Amino acid sequence: MQGDMRAGDEWGPIAPDFLARVEKALESGDQKAVRAATKELHAADLADLIQNLEQDHRVKLIAALGRGFDVEALAELDEDTRDALMEALPNEVIASAIKKLDTDDALYLIEDMEKAEQEEILSKVSREDRAALNRALDYPEYSAGRLMQTEFVAVPEFWSVGQTIDHIRAARDIPDDFVEIYVVDPGFHLKGVMPLSRVLRSKRVAKVSEVMDTEQTVFTVLEQQEDIAYKFEQYNLVSAAVVDDAGRLVGTLMVDDIVDVIQEEAEEDILHLGGVGAEETITDTVWQTTRSRFSWLLVNLLTAILASWVISWFDGTIEQMVALAILMPIVASMGGNAGTQTMTVAVRALATRNLGPLNAMRVALRECSVGLINGVLFAAIMGAFAWWWFGSDILGLVIAAAMVINLLAAALAGILVPLTLDHFDIDPAIASGTFVTTVTDVVGFFAFLGLAAVWLL
Numbered sequence: 110m111q112g113d114m115r116a117g118d119e120w121g122p123i124a125p126d127f128l129a130r131v132e133k134a135l136e137s138g139d140q141k142a143v144r145a146a147t148k149e150l151h152a153a154d155l156a157d158l159i160q161n162l163e164q165d166h167r168v169k170l171i172a173a174l175g176r177g178f179d180v181e182a183l184a185e186l187d188e189d190t191r192d193a194l195m196e197a198l199p200n201e202v203i204a205s206a207i208k209k210l211d212t213d214d215a216l217y218l219i220e221d222m223e224k225a226e227q228e229e230i231l232s233k234v235s236r237e238d239r240a241a242l243n244r245a246l247d248y249p250e251y252s253a254g255r256l257m258q259t260e261f262v263a264v265p266e267f268w269s270v271g272q273t274i275d276h277i278r279a280a281r282d283i284p285d286d287f288v289e290i291y292v293v294d295p296g297f298h299l300k301g302v303m304p305l306s307r308v309l310r311s312k313r314v315a316k317v318s319e320v321m322d323t324e325q326t327v328f329t330v331l332e333q334q335e336d337i338a339y340k341f342e343q344y345n346l347v348s349a350a351v352v353d354d355a356g357r358l359v360g361t362l363m364v365d366d367i368v369d370v371i372q373e374e375a376e377e378d379i380l381h382l383g384g385v386g387a388e389e390t391i392t393d394t395v396w397q398t399t400r401s402r403f404s405w406l407l408v409n410l411l412t413a414i415l416a417s418w419v420i421s422w423f424d425g426t427i428e429q430m431v432a433l434a435i436l437m438p439i440v441a442s443m444g445g446n447a448g449t450q451t452m453t454v455a456v457r458a459l460a461t462r463n464l465g466p467l468n469a470m471r472v473a474l475r476e477c478s479v480g481l482i483n484g485v486l487f488a489a490i491m492g493a494f495a496w497w498w499f500g501s502d503i504l505g506l507v508i509a510a511a512m513v514i515n516l517l518a519a520a521l522a523g524i525l526v527p528l529t530l531d532h533f534d535i536d537p538a539i540a541s542g543t544f545v546t547t548v549t550d551v552v553g554f555f556a557f558l559g560l561a562a563v564w565l566l
Contacts (some may be wrong), residue, residue, distance in 0.1 A: 119560075121317065125155050127367065131158065135166050156185035159194070161285050168197050181204040183212035192221060192389040199228070211284060212241050213258040213366055224412045253337055254330035256370070257283045257351045257360030264317060266300055271313030273303075289348050290362070292321045297357045299327060300349055302403035327352055330359060334370045339462055341367040351368040376462050378538045408543050413417070416441070416550035423558035426565075432499045432560050436508055443487060444515035444549030451523025454544045456537050461526055473524045480520025484513035503564055511557035515549060522548040 127146070134244065147155060147170075158180060159167050167190075183206055195203060195218060207215040207230065207465050219242070220225050227246070231239045240261045248254025262283050264273050274289060277283065291300040301321035309319050326344055328337055340346065341364060351360040363528035382519050400418050407425060420427075420437075427433050455472075458464035465474060492509030522545045527537035530544075 114460040116178070123154070123161050128158070128161055131165060131170070132162065135162075135169045135173065136249040143170065143173040144177060147333065148540045150175070150179075152179045153179035155179055160186060160190045164193055164197060165193055171198065171202070175380060178208045181214070184210060184217050188221070191218065191301050195219070195222060199256050199410050201229050201233065204230050207231075207234055208238065211258040212238070212245060212258055212360075213256060213363075216245050216255065221252070224354045227353055228383065231493055236350055248330055251334045252330065252359070253328045253332045253334070253351050253362060255335060256337065257330070257362050257367055258284065258366075259360045261291060261350075261358070261361040262289075263286055263293045263297070263358055265294070266292045266316070266321065268317045269308040269313060270308055270311045270315045270317065270320060273308060273317060274313070280547040287348070287361075288361075289350075291358055291361075292317055293358055299352055299356060300351065301325070325350065328362060329354070335460075336360065336372055338367055338374060342371065342461075372556075374460065379455060385410045412543055412547040412550070415547060416554060419551050419554045420558065422561060423554075425545045426558055426562045430504075430561065430565060432495075432501070432504060436495060436504075437554065437557055439491065440508065441513060441550050441553040443518040447480060447483065447516050448519035448523045448545040448549045449518050449542070451480070453522050455527040457539055459531050459537055464528075467529055469524075472530075473521070475518040476524045477517060480517045481513070483514035488512040489515065501565075504561075507559065507560045507564055508559055515553040519545070519549045 111115045125265060129142060131146050134140075134146065147158065150158065159170065162170060183191070183284075185196070207218065215238070219230055222230075231242060234242075245254055245257075245259070262277060262280075264276060268276075277290075288305050290303045290305060291299060292303065301318075302325045303317065303321045304473055307320060326340055326346060326349050328340075328349055330353050332353055337349075341349070341362075346367075347364050349362045350358055350360060353359050423433075427437075455464060455476075456471075475552065488509035490503035491512055493507075495508050526544045526548070527541045530537040530540055561564035
């Protein structure tokens with residue numbers, strides 16, 4: 110079935126003919142055909158199928174699958190699809206799903222619901238699950254407290270390895286998947302950690318205190334998700350403990366959840382660089398998309414007016430030599446593209462913490478050197494082209510000099526603007542593009558037309 114539903118990179122995980130077959134079965138009410146078509150789907154692929162269905166078909170699919178529905182698929186849905194589906198599904202169905210999910214996945218389903226709806230759904234789950242989810246909801250959004258799962262394995266340090274293994278085999282309230290066993294004192298303060306592989310290789314009589322590691326990466330419940338993602342990537346973590354303000358163990362973070370965070374942060378940076386809201390998706394309505402993009406287009410309009418104002422200073426110069434109007438966009442365009450290249454590298458380096466005070470000067474000098482070299486190379490190309498086109502060596506010299514100046518300015522703006530915004534705790538991905546484009550337009554027009562006014566007229 111996996112091969113039947115997949116159509117390669119052209120269509121992504123769900124093939125059009127497979128989607129059409131499922132839709133036809135849902136429309137005809139053939140639940141047996143629906144179950145047969147989807148029974149071998151991975152939870153992530155089932156989520157993709159749900160996202161590609163119309164809203165009424167989504168509910169029908171879940172109803173058709175009944176107890177065979179893999180609730181893990183709900184945790185794989187994007188936020189817009191999740192919110193729409195949570196509104197459509199009965200609270201009893203949502204509560205039933207929450208009972209089967211780890212706390213972090215269960216929390217994802219209800220975190221954006223109205224308080225009254227949350228309370229109604231949580232009233233239908235066990236007291237332990239309700240307490241864990243209510244506690245998680247009290248933590249700030251995008252914090253470790255929201256990302257963590259409260260199911261983990263913890264043992265005292267005076268136990269033996271044998272006791273630990275017997276406990277894992279007998280206990281019913283431990284997670285299905287885990288890679289580390291945490292060591293705690295009677296007050297549940299974190300003392301150490303044992304990789305599961307080490308426990309299985311150690312002798313049963315060995316003490317936990319002899320096997321555990323005391324050095325480990327630990328997060329607090331209020332630590333922000335971008336800091337968590339950085340440390341998981343930096344230290345190659347698979348899981349990590351989460352403690353409260355008193356140092357008591359309250360949860361664990363798993364790499365599968367952090368991979369989602371890393372992807373979200375990368376997508377957010379890309380959208381911000383394009384002047385698009387971080388929450389925008391291809392499923393948004395026309396009005397939502399228009400509203401998301403309007404504000405930054407307005408800012409761009411204002412900066413374009415500023416560039417045009419600079420041009421107006423030289424209207425007499427342009428009137429006397431039409432060739433300036435023809436060549437002027439080339440200088441601005443080259444500067445804008447060069448600035449965007451530098452800015453993109455800088456913004457991503459800041460996001461991954463590869464750029465900071467320690468190496469800012471070295472990186473800035475490197476970018477200036479690149480801008481200067483490219484400026485000289487393209488100055489030679491454009492100078493020769495302008496001389497050939499208009500038969501004026503002075504005009505070729507003007508555009509060549511303007512090209513060097515603007516590409517050097519583009520390099521400086523591309524690195525200094527993101528660094529400056531980051532210094533003032535402003536997300537450089539959001540605002541850098543507008544400022545860099547403004548600098549390259551203004552400098553490019555001023556340098557080209559200013560030099561033309563001095564040398565040509």
